[in-house]
Amino acid sequence: MAEERSGEDIVSEYLGQNPHLAQWVESFRGYCETNKQWFARREFVLRNMEAFPTIEPGMPGSSLDGLLSLSMVWANNVFLGCRYSDAVMVKIKEMGEGIVVDDAPVRTTRDEILAKGKRGASSGADGESCAKKAKAGPGGGRAPCQKQGPSPQAPAQHQPFFNRLYKAVAWKLVSAGGFGPNLDHYEILQSCVESCKQNLGCVFVPLKDIPDLPASRAQKEGQVCELRCSTVYMGTGYGRDEAAARAMASKEALKAFQGRKVTVKICRRRYNGTDVEDVMLLDDQPRSQGFPPALSYPFQADSGEDGAS
Template sequence: MAEEGPGDDIVAEYLGQNRHLVQWVESLRGICETNKQWFARREFLLRNMEAFPTIEPGVSSPSLDKLISLSMVWANHVFLGCRYPQPVMEKIKEMGEGIKVRDAPVRTTRDEIMAKLRRPAPSDGNSDSGIKKSKPSSEDSDNKGTPKPSGAPPKWGPAPDAPATHQPFFNRLYKAVAWKLVSEGGFGGPNLDHYEVLRSCVETSKASLTCVFVPLKDIPDLPASRAQREGQVCELRCQTVYLGTGYGRDDAAARAMAAKEALKAFQGRKVMVKIYRRRFQGRDVEDMVLVDDQTRGSTFPPALSYPFQPEQSGS
């Protein structure tokens, strides 16, 4: 009996919709691969095909050779514990994100063993448990009454390194969304629930969406054609990063349009977290925004929420 992996149902569904790929992908199976190894590596191949747009099923090419090689490296690491140079390990781990292998071998490396053996003994100033107590940071001191430096206004906006910090998560989310859209028949499918696609992929990536709703009539500086219209506006964020804004007659319709706008960024070859200037409550602020790799203008709708406001001191 075939040993099916956790992702086999979606792979079978995808191959059912793309029957021309079935025979070709089966031709890539190694003669000594077990069912478990092949099902996992097959999913790796199918998930990453879109990253190699020059691949044509049934046609040999350098791109296909590279993808096959990376899939074998990934399988060797997962099933045999093989190690490779760090750049290669980072590459295959990124490409294999989201693939779940049932009962995958778990191995402890020599470095991990040595690190445990070299664990430092607790010093005199630490507790009996051996856990080092962290020193109060300047932020902690501020919260305990130490006055903050005066003169400079409080800073609004994300930290300069925030986009780089968030980028790995959205790289993973991009792959999850791309795979989900393929299985659903594409972005323009007549019955596609854009919000459900986005929500399920975000939750699969161990995060959640934030939805903010504001009545349309409460938004200032609207064009005259919309100033008197009823309805709701929805803004979507994930991990404080702005994804999209949508308008509708009610919350559900506005949320659906916001999700559709957000998913447009996932139609490019990659997504990027960048800092852009936006309007919020009548002032220009810096905000983190998810965009694709295509050249586009930097004009975005006014922010309905802003997670980077400086802390307000108590009166």
């Protein structure tokens, strides 16, 4: 696998390919900003420009003022420890996901100190409670925390990670010259997932063993690959062998990242001939057809069926 490049390297290459932006964005640098502070804030501005479609390089406007203000708020929080309202903190953290700042200052708030003390005082009781639950085991029926279908909170829990992954994929594709048929789609997707500290899971099933294939797929030779990350379905691909199927699944998964955003949702799809709820990664484009059948199901089915992991 190629050596992972830093965000600063990718930004420099991007500006080298777009010299009309380089001088324009450089004009936003503050007089007292160090290189580290400016390079990080510059990346913040460039990463989030697409979220402000009315911004035109070289032209002033309220959208540009808003983005620059948010970039300063984000930098003040990262480098100076400034705190803002909860809504603003959530906003800038989401916009700054995926930006790596080496040796950023780490500060502990009073609330965090108090919360840590409370957790330490209750850890003994919590540990005893968890041990009792574990001892109950299969003899007492299903464990209390065993899943029966995805949790209703699953989309909200997974969305922040896939927002980070969206930005990682976008910058990876920029450095690769854009989305196209000649890319190693699996390598790009896998490296981006790993850069976000997660793993990409692949499930393979022989084509002839799939009961719910689309009517247009008549051949029965080959493999089907399904990609998941953190239980979230990302894409399905067909191919003559596992490598080809995985490549096609990765290409389909990357297509979701071509829109303006990705969204984690719970959707209905077929698994082993039964309709189930699954957690899926979707783009912002309307769909005219159903989803491919699921090859794996990382949740305990309501009916008691065992899902593949």
